[in-house]
Amino acid sequence: MTERRTVDASLERVLREERTRLIASLVRILGDWDLAEELVQEAAIAAIEHWPADGVPRNPAAWLMTTARRRAIDRLRRDARFRDRLEQLGQEADEMDRPIATGGPLATDDRLRLIFTCCHPALSREAQVALTLRTVGGLDTAQVARAFLVPEATIAQRLVRAKRKIRDAGIPFRVPEASELPARLAGVLAVLYLVFNEGYLASDGSVVARRDLAADAEWLTSLLVRLMPDESEPLGLLALMRLHLARVEARFASDGSLVLLRDQDRSRWDAGAIGEAGRIVERALRMGRPGPYLLQAAIVAVHATAPSYAETDWAEIVALYDRLHALQPTPVVALNRGLALAELAGPVAALSEIEPLAARLDGYHLFHAARGELLRRQGRLDEARAADRRALALTENPAERRLLEERLATQDGA
Amino acid sequence: MKYMLLIGGTDDGWDHMTKDEQDALYRRIGQWWDERTAAGEMLEGHQLQDPSTATTVRRSRDGEVSVTDGPFVEGKEGIGGYGIIDVPDLDAAIRLASSWPAPDTLEIRPIIVRDAS
Numbered sequence: 001m002t003e004r005r006t007v008d009a010s011l012e013r014v015l016r017e018e019r020t021r022l023i024a025s026l027v028r029i030l031g032d033w034d035l036a037e038e039l040v041q042e043a044a045i046a047a048i049e050h051w052p053a054d055g056v057p058r059n060p061a062a063w064l065m066t067t068a069r070r071r072a073i074d075r076l077r078r079d080a081r082f083r084d085r086l087e088q089l090g091q092e093a094d095e096m097d098r099p100i101a102t103g104g105p106l107a108t109d110d111r112l113r114l115i116f117t118c119c120h121p122a123l124s125r126e127a128q129v130a131l132t133l134r135t136v137g138g139l140d141t142a143q144v145a146r147a148f149l150v151p152e153a154t155i156a157q158r159l160v161r162a163k164r165k166i167r168d169a170g171i172p173f174r175v176p177e178a179s180e181l182p183a184r185l186a187g188v189l190a191v192l193y194l195v196f197n198e199g200y201l202a203s204d205g206s207v208v209a210r211r212d213l214a215a216d217a218e219w220l221t222s223l224l225v226r227l228m229p230d231e232s233e234p235l236g237l238l239a240l241m242r243l244h245l246a247r248v249e250a251r252f253a254s255d256g257s258l259v260l261l262r263d264q265d266r267s268r269w270d271a272g273a274i275g276e277a278g279r280i281v282e283r284a285l286r287m288g289r290p291g292p293y294l295l296q297a298a299i300v301a302v303h304a305t306a307p308s309y310a311e312t313d314w315a316e317i318v319a320l321y322d323r324l325h326a327l328q329p330t331p332v333v334a335l336n337r338g339l340a341l342a343e344l345a346g347p348v349a350a351l352s353e354i355e356p357l358a359a360r361l362d363g364y365h366l367f368h369a370a371r372g373e374l375l376r377r378q379g380r381l382d383e384a385r386a387a388d389r390r391a392l393a394l395t396e397n398p399a400e401r402r403l404l405e406e407r408l409a410t411q412d413g414a
Numbered sequence: 415m416k417y418m419l420l421i422g423g424t425d426d427g428w429d430h431m432t433k434d435e436q437d438a439l440y441r442r443i444g445q446w447w448d449e450r451t452a453a454g455e456m457l458e459g460h461q462l463q464d465p466s467t468a469t470t471v472r473r474s475r476d477g478e479v480s481v482t483d484g485p486f487v488e489g490k491e492g493i494g495g496y497g498i499i500d501v502p503d504l505d506a507a508i509r510l511a512s513s514w515p516a517p518d519t520l521e522i523r524p525i526i527v528r529d530a531s
Contacts, residue, residue: 122504169524170415172503180505 007051010060015044018061019138020223022068024110027117028173030072033135033163039075043068111136112227113173115220119188120171127162128191130155136223137216147213148198185228189237189293192221196241200248201397218245235284236294239277243300246273257406258399262309274304295324314344331360331367339370347377365394369404416500417507419459420521422493427517442515450499455510459497491519498525 019040026036043064057063118131133139133147141159145152165171176184199213218241224234250264259265278301284294299320306312321337335354342350351374354367361367372387385408392404428436450456468485485492501507504522511520 120504122508169522170417170503170507172505174505176505 004052007048007056010056011044011047011051014060014064016138018064020111020114020136021061021109022065023135024114025065026068026072027114028110029069030076031167031173033166035072035075037135039068039071040064042071109227111223112175115188115224115227116175116184117166117171117173119184119191120166121184121187122169122171123162123165125191125194127158127165128187129195130158131162132191132220133195133216134159137220139216185231185233186291188224189221189233192217192224193237193240193293195220196244200241200244214241214245214248217241230287232284232287232289233291233293235280235287236291236297239280239284240293240297240300242273242277242280243297243304246270246277247304252399256399257402260403261303266308269304274301277301278305290323292324292328295320295327299324312343314340318344331357332364335361335364335367335370342374342377347374350374351378363394365391365400367391368394369400372407415503415507416457416498416525416527417504418523418525419497419499419507419511420493420523421495421497421514421518422491422521423517423519424490439516446513446515447497450497450510455499455501457498457500459495461495462493464494465492494518 022040022043023036026039027033030036030039046067047060047064051057115132115136118135119128123131129148130144133144134141139147141156142152145155148155175181196214196217199215199217218238221234221238221241225238228234247264247269249270250266250268251259253259277297281294281297281301284290285298290298299317302313302317302320317340318337321333321340325333325337334357338350338354338357341353351371354370354374357367368387368391372384372391375381375384375387388404388408392401392408395401395404428439431439447456447459465485468483470482470484470486472480472482472486474480499507499510501510504524507522511522514520
């Protein structure tokens, strides 16, 4: 007999590590996402029944996979809808009883197929996010709903619709071909970064589920890195996330208000984590032709390794923004370049750089906050106040609001 | 899998072309269509007359029929033609639609195939 507690602990550990692989493999065999989830659940229940008496198997992941696959075959045999599929899979069925190797050839890993299918461009971005968190990340519907502050029924419906579209529209379960890979990989990274930012930026410390979301996104990205070790952009995104997380403790004051980079207590940054992330950036840069996530990570790495705000290598940061702008000529990148330029060439030069962006960034609160800052530094206080008020009207994030309100109060008092 | 390609969009792209350019584009579309047909991907399809020639027939639940002028989806983008394609999956359908030579918008709709048995 094995103690129930030991069984629970082993099961929890193996499910956390192997659940995605189990789901992915079953989706490929069955082509049915709901059934795949059901079978993993059934295999877990079987483990709770058998392991206490038989002992925890030597390779628990393989045991779960074999159990789930056997049940899958039973289902296929019973269900007329799957008869064709069963014939098709006749060859594979023999292999199913054999324990599956963990850590097999990465190029054909089912988890990679799962990630690319969840992030297929024929699905809405909301559906991509929900499906990735639910199926790859293993969050339940309630957790996804809590993290995005939407009703559980909305997420449940999104998932049902997405799975139905995958089935009815014939979205294939595979890694895209080489010619399609750059665009499709960019789509996957966009989903992961969106999830991360939802947890990291939107967090004001009051909703714990959102900070967990940043950790989930980091885990999913590290999985992607393990599955595609030769691609530099997933490495770039992973380093970017880790550089943000390494400094998360210094982002908020004890009263929950946001602390700007310039005012952060750098001794509260995790220097070890920053060093590791910096090494990832260097390794990825050596792969050549850096993409937008890697360049952003390189920029953040310069900030994170500077001894103080004043001693930051602003010339390097402006140069990196130039390269980023060449790849992504968006007004937001131009705005950030302008802000770095302010430290290198002063607020007058920076302001004349960002003013032309006004038409395109009028609805973006950070544009007005940046303008307010540059105007204040030139002593143009009335204009600065007007810009800060415009920024305040455009954001609902409580931490950002508090910062702007404080700024306005200080100026009014001055 | 079989899909229907609904080919449409606004007239903007076409309106900006000269007659010669339009003729050249029609020839490219004809060639594209022939190649897809020869490859067994395009099963059938047609160009349609302008949406202004459309007539809409509506039959209500109590059996009342009304006939009106115009397409049933009013909007800037109208359907100018369709094709029925047979390809392995949605990615292949997207690739096929992406290679359409004209500045148009294409909608890919899976076709429900019912077994004869």
